[in-house]
Ligand SMILES: Nc1ncnc2c1ncn2[C@@H]1O[C@H](COP(=O)(O)OP(=O)(O)OP(=O)(O)O)[C@@H](O)[C@H]1O
C-alpha cells in the first residue's frame with residue numbers, strides 16, 4: 052500500500068461532501084435556533100400526530116418483516132433441501148424484485164387491489180387492501196422475501212446432518228427437533244435477513260407514499276410532506292434526526308447479525324439438496340413445493356402483468372393508444388417535459404450513477420478487505436453508515452447544504468446523481484465485497500513476487516476475478532438509480548424529470564393508463580438489468 | 593544465486609512476536625525451516641519475500657539490505673501452500689505472467705515457458721486451467737511459475753502439504769533435483785520432520801517465535817542443543833542427572849559422558865543408542881512394542897522412563913521370555929548434555 056493511500060481521497064471526499072455534510076446540516080437545522088435547542092424535537096415528540104406516525108412506521112416494519120419471514124422461510128427450506136425441475140426458473144423469478152422499481156410495483160398493486168382491480172373482481176369482494184397497512188405489508192414482503200430465502204437457505208444447507216441425526220437418536224423428532232436443533236443454527240440467517248428487511252421497511256418511501264393513502268404515513272412520508280408541502284424544514288429535520296437515530300441503532304444490530312451470519316456461513320459442511328424427479332413431484336411433498344412455487348410466481352408476476360395489461364387497454368379494447376399519447380406530446384404539462392427527455396434523464400442518471408458508485412464501492416471494498424491500518428474500525432463504520440440513511444433524509448440534507456455558495460449545486464443534474472450514488476453505493480459495496488472476500492490475498496502476493504507492481508497485480512489478477520461482482524454491483528446501482536423517486540423528487544427541476552417522477556405525476560393526476568405505459572418502459576429497462584444479473588449473477592445467490 | 597541473511601529481526605503481530613537474531617542461507621543452499629504450527633515459519637518467509645516489513649532488523653541479500661525493496665523487485669520465486677495459481681489464467685498464462693511483467697518478447701516467453709514446463713514434466717498442459725489439474729500438477733505449475741523468472745532465491749511454503757503421501761515423496765525428490773540442477777538458493781518450509789531430513793542441506797528448527805538451532809540433519813538429530821530440538825526430531829530420551837567428573841549419575845548408577853559440565857543437568861540420547869548388555873545400569877522393563885523387525889522397549893531407570901529400540905535379532909533373550917529387569921549401556925559419544 053506504499054503511496055497508494057491516495058486512492059482513499061476519492062471516497063473520503065465524496066462521502067464527506069455528499070453524505071456527512073448533509074447529515075450535519077440536518078442536525079444543525081433540527082437542533083439549532085440561534086443556539087442549541089431541543090424545541091423542535093420536543094414539538095415533534097409531543098404531537099400525537101407525529102408520535103402516531105413514528106409508532107406506525109415501526110409497527111408496519113415489524114409486520115412487514117413478519118410477513119416476509121412467513122413467505123420466505125418455506126422457500127428457504129425448499130431451496131436448501133430439494134433439487135427439482137424448474138428450480139432454476141424459480142430462482143430467476145426470485146431475482147426479479149431486486150430490479151423492479153417500487154413505484155411500478157405500487158402501481159401494479161393499485162391495479163390489482165383497487166375497487167376495479169383484477170384481484171378484487173376475481174374474488175368478487177373488496178378486501179380493502181389498498182390505501183391501508185395491508186398493501187404496505189404485502190409490497191414490502193414482495194421486495195424482501197427473496198432475501199430471506201437466499202440467506203436462510205444458505206445456512207440451512209450447512210446444518211450438519213449429524214446434529215439432527217444425533218438428536219433424533221436421542222428421541223427428538225418433528226417440531227421439537229426443529230425447534231431445539233435446527234432452528235438455533237438457522238437463527239443467524241433469520242436474524243440478519245430480518246434486520247435487513249426491517250431497515251428496508253423502516254426507510255421505504257414510495258410504497259407507503261402511494262399505497263398508504265392519507266391515513267397510513269411513515270416517518271419518511273412525514274418528512275417529505277413537512278418539507279415539500281408545508282415547507283417546514285425545522286420539523287422535517289427533527290423528524291429526520293429521529294429517523295436517523297433509530298435507523299443507526301437498527302444498523303448496529305444488522306451489522307452485528309451480519310458478523311454472526313458470516314461465521315455461520317463459513318461452515319464447510321454443505322449438503323447437496325435431495326433430487327426430486329417429475330414423478331416425485333406428485334407426492335405430497337412435491338405438491339407442496341409446486342404450490343409454494345406457484346404462489347411465489349403469481350405473487351411476483353401479477354403486479355407486473357397487471358401493469359402490462361393495463362397499458363394495453365384503452366376504453367375497454369386492446370390498443371397502443373396509451374403509448375401513442377405518452378410519446379406523442381413533445382411537452383407533457385403533467386410533468387413539464389417530454390417523455391423522451393424523461394427516458395434520457397433516467398438513463399443518463401443511471402449510467403453516471405454506475406460509474407460513481409462502482410468506483411466508490413470498489414475502492415472502499417478493496418481497502419476494507421486488503422488493508423490494515425490504525426483506525427480501520429472507524430473507517431469501516433464510516434463507510435457503512437450511508438446504508439442507514441433514507442432517500443428523503445438525504446434529499447433534505449442536500450437542500451439544506453447545497454442551496455448557497457460555496458457549494459451551490461441545487462438544481463444541477465449531477466447533484467441528483469450524487470444522491471443516487473450515495474443511495475446505491477452500499478449495495479454495490481456488498482456485491483463487490485462478496486467477491487473480493489473470496490479472492491485469496493496470496494494471489495496478489497504471487498503476482499507481486501513475479502514482478503507485478505501493486506496496480507498491475509490488481510488489474511491483471513484481482514480485477515478480472517472480481518469482475519462478476521463488479522458488474523452485478525453496477526447493475527444494482529443502475530436499477531436503484533432508475534427506480535429512485537424520493538430524493539430525485541426533492542432535488543429535480545422539470546428538465547430533469549425522470550421516468551419515475553413522470554409516473555408519479557401521472558398517478559397524482561389519476562391517469563393510470565399513461566402511468567402504466569411509462570411503467571412498462573421502466574419494466575423493459577429493468578428486465579435488461581435482470582437478464583444481465585441472471586447471466587453473471589451467481590454472486591447474489 | 594544469492595546469499596540471504598536475517599539480522600536482529602523483530603516482527604510483532606498482535607500478541608505474536610518473531611525474533612531472529614541471525615539466520616544465514618548460503619549461496620545455492622537448500623535450507624529448511626522446520627517447526628510446529630504457528631511458530632512463525634510462514635511469517636519468516638513472508639518477511640524475506642517482502643510481504644511483511646520487520647519492525648526491527650535487516651533482511652540482507654548478498655550484503656545488501658533489502659528492507660525497503662518491494663516484493664516485485666526482489667526477484668524471488670515463491671510457491672505457496674495452496675499454490676495461488678491464477679484461476680482465470682491457463683497454465684501457459686500463469687507461467688508467462690512473470691515474464692510478461694519483465695517485458696520479454698513473445699518468442700522468448702514461449703521458449704522459456706516450454707523450458708519450465710519440461711523442467712517440471714508438464715509439457716502439453718499449456719491450455720488447461722488450474723481447476724482442470726490434479727493437486728500434484730497444480731503444484732508443478734506453481735513451481736514452474738516461480739522458476740521461469742530465474743529467481744535468485746526460491747521460497748517454498750509447505751508446497752507438498754496438500755498432497756497425499758506417495759506423490760509427496762516423489763515430488764520432494766523432484767524439487768531437490770531441480771534445485772541442484774539450477775543451483776538456486778532455496779528456503780523450504782515444512783512441519784514434517786521426515787521431509788526436512790530427506791531434502792535439506794541444513795535445517796533451522798523453530799519454536800514459537802524463534803530459531804532454536806540451525807544445522808545439518810544428522811547434527812540436529814544426534815547433537816540437539818536444546819530439549820525442544822531433541823523432542824521435535826524423532827523419538828528422544830531425556831534423563832535428569834547429576835554430573836560429577838564426566839560421570840552422569842542417576843541415583844547410584846552412572847553413565848560416562850564427554851563434557852566439562854558439573855552439577856545437575858539433562859542428558860539426551862536416541863532410542864537406538866541404548867544398548868542391551870551384560871554390564872551396565874539396571875532398567876525395569878515396563879512394556880514393549882513390536883515393530884517390523886524391531887522392538888521398542890519401555891524402560892524405567894529409578895523413576896525416569898526411557899525408550900530403547902533394537903533389531904529383534906540383537907536381543908540376548910527371547911521376546912516371550914522378557915526379563916523384568918535388563919542391563920543397559922549408552923556409549924559416551926551418543927550422549928549429548930543439553931543446555
Ligand atoms: N496477519 C496476522 N495477524 C495476526 N496474527 C498473525 C498474522 N499473521 C500471522 N499471525 C500469527 O503469527 C503466528 C505465526 O504465524 P505463521 O503463519 O508464520 O505460522 P507458521 O509457522 O507458518 O504456521 P503453520 O505451520 O500453521 O503454517 C501465528 O500465531 C499467527 O496467529
Ligand SMILES: [Mg+2]
Pocket residue numbers: 633634635749
Ligand atoms: Mg505457515
